[in-house]
Amino acid sequence: MSDLDLVFGGRVFCDLVLSGVRAPVPGAEVFADGFTLTPGGTATRAVAGARLGFRTALVGATGADELGAVVRSALAREDGLDLTWLAEVPGARTAVTVALTSADERSFVTYEERATWLPDALPRPLPAVGACHVGLAEGVPPWVAGLRSRGTFVVGGVGWDETGAWDPAVLDRLAGVDAFVPNEDEARAYTRTPDAVHALDALARRTGVVVVTRGADGAVALDAGTGERCDVPAPRVRAVDPTGAGDCFVAAFCAGRTAGWSLRTAVSFAVLAASVSVQRLGGASAAPSRAELLTALAWHREHDSLPAADWHLVQDHLSA
Incomplete structure (x- = not known):
């Protein structure tokens, strides 16, 4: 087995994304202006990593059902994405999410079964890996x-806590990761702080690198070891669907760190990738390619709308 640049472990979904619509009030019906069926969840991060030109593997599971076949077929078409560690579970149903999205708002309805959660053990070992992202909800698996x-x-992440408890004990698991990338709502809820900056400082006392994503406002980041801190604004774009933007951000950040880029450059690259993904519908299906990022990079350079970063390193990679 050859080495891998990126590994993404977590729950894999089949996403039905409906655009241009908000969640209806009880008893009402609303109509979307578009839809797409696409792999979602951890699969979005894996597709994004592969499209960025990094050797990527997905660790997770689907059911041996019709939706699982849809997800697997779509993922198999992605160059550079290794599905060796994507299990197919007989008798289980693939997790599914219906996403109702507008340009600035999302609502989700999800069904999933325990059998398709991230496995604690792998059927075969992984080779050497540059960076690995995993959710912390169930703890850091032994592998x-x-x-x-x-x-x-x-790199660790978290998801929405439907119980509303936002148990701070989850943050104890940060001792098992090198970096943590939550969104602002998650960071504030777990730390009981008023904003992203205060949450960033609180989280940096628990792990080496923290990045808090802020949607259209970009991201803030802190390396507790070196003291490097950055606030990266997002370029202004016409957003169509924010579904999967955070996953594209995570993939690009992991890729940048694997490539040896500075914290600011990795975060800036991730913000750029997320800003491209929101301009079309879908999760994994909206993950940008290297060519699309090169086009976006050239446009923002021409309009002087890029944050300070080592963009020549980014361009060299995207052009390779």
């Missing part, structure tokens, strides 16, 4: 800890 002990840069 991720094994990767980290061999030098893999491990």
